[in-house]
Amino acid sequence: MPNVRQFLELNRQLPEKKPAQERKVEFKEIYAPFDMKDAMAQADRCLHCGNPYCEFACPVHNYIPNWLKLVAEGNIMEAAEISHKSNSLPEMCGRICPQDRLCEQACTLEDTNFGAVTIGQVEKFITDTAFAMGWKPDLSDVPMTDKKVAIVGAGPAGIAAADILIRNGVKPVVYEKQPEIGGLLTFGIPQFKLDKEVVQKRREILEHMGIEFHCGVEVGKDIQFQELMDNYDAVFLGMGTYKPMAGRFPGEDLPGVYKALDFLIGNVKHVLGYENDPEPYVSMEGKRVVVLGGGDTTMDCTRTSIRQGADEVFCVYRRDEENMPGSRAEVKNAKEEGVQFKFNLSPVEVIGDGKVEGIKVVQTKMGEPDENGRRRAEIVEGSEEVIPCDAVIVAFGFQPNPPAWFKDFDIELNNWNGVVASEDTLYQFQTSNPKVFAGGDMVRGSSLVVHAIAEGRKAAEGMLDFLEV
Template sequence: MSQNVYQFIDLQRVDPPKKPLKIRKIEFVEIYEPFSEGQAKAQADRCLSCGNPYCEWKCPVHNYIPNWLKLANEGRIFEAAELSHQTNTLPEVCGRVCPQDRLCEGSCTLNDEFGAVTIGNIERYINDKAFEMGWRPDLSDVKPTGKTVAIIGAGPAGLACADVLTRNGVKAVVFDRHPEIGGLLTFGIPAFKLEKEVMTRRREIFTGMGIEFKLNTEVGRDVQLDDLLKEYDAVFLGVGTYQSMRGGLDNEDAPGVYDALPFLIANTKQIMGFGETADEPYVSMEGKRVVVLGGGDTAMDCVRTSVRQNAAHVICAYRRDEENMPGSKREVKNAREEGVEFQFNVQPLGVEVNANGKVCGVKMARTEMGQPDAKGRRRAEIVPGSEHVVPADAVVMAFGFRPHSMEWLAKHSVELDSGPYYRPGRQRKRLPDQQPENLRRWRYRSRFRSGGHRDCRRS
């Protein structure tokens, strides 16, 4: 890096420019322009190479951030890409969609006084540039083991597992019901955050590594789990969380009330030219007054999608104040720029319907912040007598997700618990063939982790 140890003073943090608002508000394209070579090198040079790199420890996958920042600054792109892939299966995705302001950049030593190093955008630059220059994972030293594993789910967990298995000589075959890999990366995250060509390129890279994909293939319908257990040495489950959490509101099943995930998935499929399904019908918000309930990044995806669909007005309603909002501050800022109205400290009580039974508003009550809950977040307490109605033609509920039940999985004594996990069935007598030895069940929680006992992100 530069010999000037005070480079971070001479050169301030610079984020890549955004596309013009007039484009952002109508097109589903990534809003950030990529760094140029000069910008990436200069911003990487701001890194202090801390002896105790908080950025690395705050990162869920513990990326070697200072190391590949140094390589980027020196123009050693292939080496930087190789290093970033040692800890992360999809670094070009993380560079785009991870909430860096809450993770690596939020813990950067420079953050409070000088502005954090632009870690995410440099990560994106490193890997996009390396792919453009022809870099691909080197598997020349990998020795085949003769083992094969069926992976159910082509989302982040399944892809990470396939990547690690392939690097260790195990043949990975990935099954997924969708027409493209990526799971919610492809179909849940809108293209203005992650353009779909990113995952198309990644599929080509994985295929070149020897990973086999069987898309448009649903377990339990097109192929049976029993057959996979017979054919493969092991089966990995990385099926994602597709069950929307509901609010228990009056009239939440009325026409005009939508769950966030089916809304986002159907919109992406429509853009990609794939057909809609009965459980994920395409919904257009054009000309409608839209109220999105929730304060996380999924809520931000819904409000910003509604803007691009030419909604008449879009409101994000959240029961706590802005400080306690779980969504990325960057995403909130982007949504505001694009015309979204935020209403904080409002608790939804029910959905209002007209004489035809269709949505006409959301009954709300104002809240004030009380004592912290078990997680340290202040509770939202309803202010008596503050009920009011917010007019709406469409309501989107973005309250989070849980694992969805699957009959074919339950037959093998794998059940859902009360949290975000699958677990073995309750302690009861099972026949030996009820849970075959080669059925691998891992818990999963974070984007690139699938396993209570095994971490598929690192080899």
């Protein structure tokens, strides 16, 4: 029986976090794993509300109270089974979902100031522990059909689609242009948030289930899309969104100004020992670095610069801290590691003679909310100043960059170049080409791993209906 009074006796507790001095010199995850005793005790803090708001707030609608109860009872194998019924990559989500804006924000205990159940850390613990105990999904009773689906992109959307297809007897064959699977899980999100061995372990599991990966194969270049259309019963597109949003201020082309994702991919590949082409490795050692933006990518750039040995790292954001879009936990981690925040400053120009020497900014004050409910940043006239620096990283977000060949296959795009597909159609996430489905960042725009997983899974359901499986 769950102890419904546990939350009165035991505070919310995260697993141990490495001290900032230790973690800021290495590219390794910063949280130790829970041990069994602590995981059971923390899971037992769940109130088992009749109406679990956490489940509604979770984009894949995880059966959270059910697996918390199983963990509290020490039944990890069954918890792993249930956890995988709603989520294709629970160990990743447990690590990198912004829980403080999703499941944990909706936890009843969060509202009562007792502190939310540590849902994310328990979710990570379940799969890590089950894998270590030898658990694997058992598909021995799934009869294989003669259907097969090509998947373009091995990011979370593509992997989630493949997971649902194979569990229903449809063979997924995944084509990925990078040398390893994972999409931004591998080549965007830094190791201090997600160790790459975690992706490697998941790849073993996925291959064991019967999913086939062809890495280093770019569709449209190394293999033509027509070939996929000819040889498969359906095609899923999960190609992400990679066009960086420009600052559109003078000096943006000066040597020493970098695009956030190129900088991060270059660093991950350097640490993992991959060839760096086409994203060269850039080191911020000994430099004074300004990172522009306020989202999770911005935090990743500041914290990567710190680990590379930058002298000083500043995050310059045009709104105040309250209106930052990034995860609160990540901002806290960045502050602990020495990142300096300069709020209410908007960039005007990168200054320098042949290379970056500083960035001119102007002060802002918070105005009325915009259409998304976030308060606008209004310029304060005559408040310009220059922050001296050696490097500027622009982290303003991304837009979809669909390939030109989409139009040859009648794949409709919307006015910001996203692929048109939704869950509100007869076959969920079907595009304007009936045989082609799509999901993740290339449909909804740059977003979260858990949203890409949710859409990949729904698109797979759509394909199963379309294929009458």
